Amino acid sequence: MPFVIYVIGFGTFAQGTSEFMLSGLLPSLAGDLDVSLSEAGLLVSAFAAGMVVGAPLLTLATLKLPRRVALTGFQVVFIAGHVAAALVPHFGFLLITRVVTAMAYAGFWTLASVAAVSLVTADKRGKAVSVVVSGLSISMILGVPAGTLLAQHSGWQAAFWAVAALTALSAIALLVVLPGGHDTDAPRLELRTELRSLAVPRLWAAYAITALTISATIAIFPYLGALLEDVTGVSEALVPAVLGLYGVGALAGLTVGGRIADRAPFGVLLTGMGTVAVVASAIALAAGSPWAMVPLSVLLGAGGFLTNPAVNARVFSILGETRTLGGAMNIAAFNVGIAIAPWVAGLVIDADLGLAAIGWVGAAFALAALASTLLDGRLTRRHQHTTQNLTAAVPDTHQAATASR
Structure with missing residues (x-):
């Protein structure tokens, strides 16, 4: 795996x-800014909404x-947003x-994924994307606990300053190692070609799986700290x-x-x-029960992130070489x-069903993801059958034309 992909992973x-x-x-945050826990949770949704628009x-x-210019430019905006929030x-x-910072991150993540895929052969795309996305899981292992400790001892602003510093370091590293070759610089693809690549029904089934798989996990994760404190004890x-x-x-998943x-x-997704x-x-x-919640937290992370390389591999396999807008x-x-x-x-939570009820929300999203995966599998088999029939028909047509001559 090229070293630059690991540097991109450091950026994520x-x-x-x-x-x-x-x-x-x-x-x-809720205590310091005088808002409820569910209102503070809107910060998670706001970040995600920015990424939906920004990508x-x-x-x-x-x-x-x-x-290289676009990636580092997005990082500069990301840094400025975190400094402003802390101040x-x-x-x-x-x-x-x-x-705003989410929009910049969305631009970075999209181009980072495309750059990583363009640097490896087709059989290693899933692994390349997993390296890039592994930055997210490492952020959970190191970044999230470190941010929590900073917030507990120095205020939540300290965590924002730390993120700004890390991002600045990753931007410098990326400028040094990202090559300027044809595969990683200005794309040759035109907007019309990129838009045409989206007109594939099974691609949208794959997008639905992407949304639902992360929903299943993220319905619980933002509130996991509060759940552990207030309910688990x-x-x-x-x-x-x-x-x-x-x-x-x-990370294991x-x-x-x-x-x-x-x-x-499909096996990974299911x-x-x-x-x-x-x-x-x-x-x-x-x-x-603390004895139950600790191993369940580990399994939640493993099951949720097991699917991440698969949803990316599915999308990029459908898109082929026209992958920039489709990846976004x-x-x-x-x-x-x-x-x-x-x-x-x-x-x-606001309906007074209790923090633990978010588990049922996660389970419902997971079941919807399973249903979408089965639909995608059916569409894929139909596509493969049609392709095989067309391929088989080509030599028969050629032989008939030859015989008539």
């Missing part, structure tokens, strides 16, 4: 820490720019900065450790998924979402799931 680690660290920061919009806007601790302003000092264990599970996603994407459905249901039933739409789909799930979970 730096920025991904910001996306997921709110799981440990929400209680601190396709900024991809189109930077289609003709060299990817102006106001909930409304924080919502705005979350949207885990002490505040131990919450970062449990969140870190969630990240360990996520991502590693396994990255190795087999290219060969058996296994991962089946696991999440069972684990989320168990969380709803056993949230009060997959990032948007990913964040549609991130935006919707915390909002739905917040509605459940």
